[in-house]
Amino acid sequence: MSEVVSVKPHSKYFGVYVVEMEDGSIRLATKNLVPGTRVYGERLFRFENVEYREWNMYRSKLAGALGNGISEMPIREGHRILYLGVASGTTASHISDIIGVNGKVFGVEFAPRVMREFVIVADSRKNLIPILADARKPYQYRHVVELVDGLYADVAQPDQALIVADNAEYFLKDGGYLLMAIKARSIDVTKEPSEVYRKEVNTLKERGFEIVDVVHLEPYDRDHAMVLAVYHR
Numbered sequence: 431m432s433e434v435v436s437v438k439p440h441s442k443y444f445g446v447y448v449v450e451m452e453d454g455s456i457r458l459a460t461k462n463l464v465p466g467t468r469v470y471g472e473r474l475f476r477f478e479n480v481e482y483r484e485w486n487m488y489r490s491k492l493a494g495a496l497g498n499g500i501s502e503m504p505i506r507e508g509h510r511i512l513y514l515g516v517a518s519g520t521t522a523s524h525i526s527d528i529i530g531v532n533g534k535v536f537g538v539e540f541a542p543r544v545m546r547e548f549v550i551v552a553d554s555r556k557n558l559i560p561i562l563a564d565a566r567k568p569y570q571y572r573h574v575v576e577l578v579d580g581l582y583a584d585v586a587q588p589d590q591a592l593i594v595a596d597n598a599e600y601f602l603k604d605g606g607y608l609l610m611a612i613k614a615r616s617i618d619v620t621k622e623p624s625e626v627y628r629k630e631v632n633t634l635k636e637r638g639f640e641i642v643d644v645v646h647l648e649p650y651d652r653d654h655a656m657v658l659a660v661y662h663r
């Protein structure tokens with residue numbers, strides 16, 4: 431375990447902690463729901479008898495968005511969240527830490543290989559519910575997923591906004607939030623946003639989403655931005 435000087439709740443983001451290391455560097459972390467276990471080789475920190483897991487901004491786009499000051503982090507204890515493209519659960523494991531034992535993440539993933547890894551993570555984190563399915567076919571998992579407070583999307587598909595909107599119609603409550611990783615080049619005022627980016631944001635607006643913030647993930651991820659939006663039915 432690494433030496434830490436202090437761990438403090440983040441001044442802006444619920445369930446997120448700021449870890450100050452001996453060398454003066456600052457890390458983001460969440461409280462480990464399953465002490466003693468790692469999910470993706472992340473560092474574990476112990477401070478005042480509580481164990482935290484480093485939330486790596488280069489490995490998780492949501493952590494990158496927090497590092498770059500997204501206006502709000504809407505995830506709260508007890509929330510139910512539908513996660514499209516959960517992969518092996520790197521980001522989902524931190525959401526699992528934040529929502530705690532009373533929350534649920536319905537994790538949709540269509541690639542069996544990474545799903546197998548996610549199932550292992552979900553074995554020790556009972557608030558993660560693996561769903562091996564295609565996010566383009568929400569009707570196939572409508573009997574498993576409940577009405578959710580939030581939708582997290584990172585399926586890396588060019589028509590992701592359509593996939594998100596179809597899932598929102600089934601599962602996202604009125605006033606619920608969306609966090610969506612979107613392909614976007616670095617923010618450069620001299621460059622126009624790409625056609626795909628513009629089309630994706632327009633689709634979201636047409637299908638009931640009000641955009642709250644868009645934050646680029648550079649330097650943690652050069653190709654993506656994180657969109658935060660609110661859904662109106």
Ligand code: SAM
Nearest residue numbers: 515516517520521539540541564565566584585
């Ligand atoms: N969000 C993950 C994280 O932060 O830990 C990383 C997600 S990775 C960029 C994208 C994932 O979406 C891949 O695992 C891919 O298999 C999955 N995916 C792509 N299209 C999908 C679809 N139509 N339905 C379900 N999963 C899909």
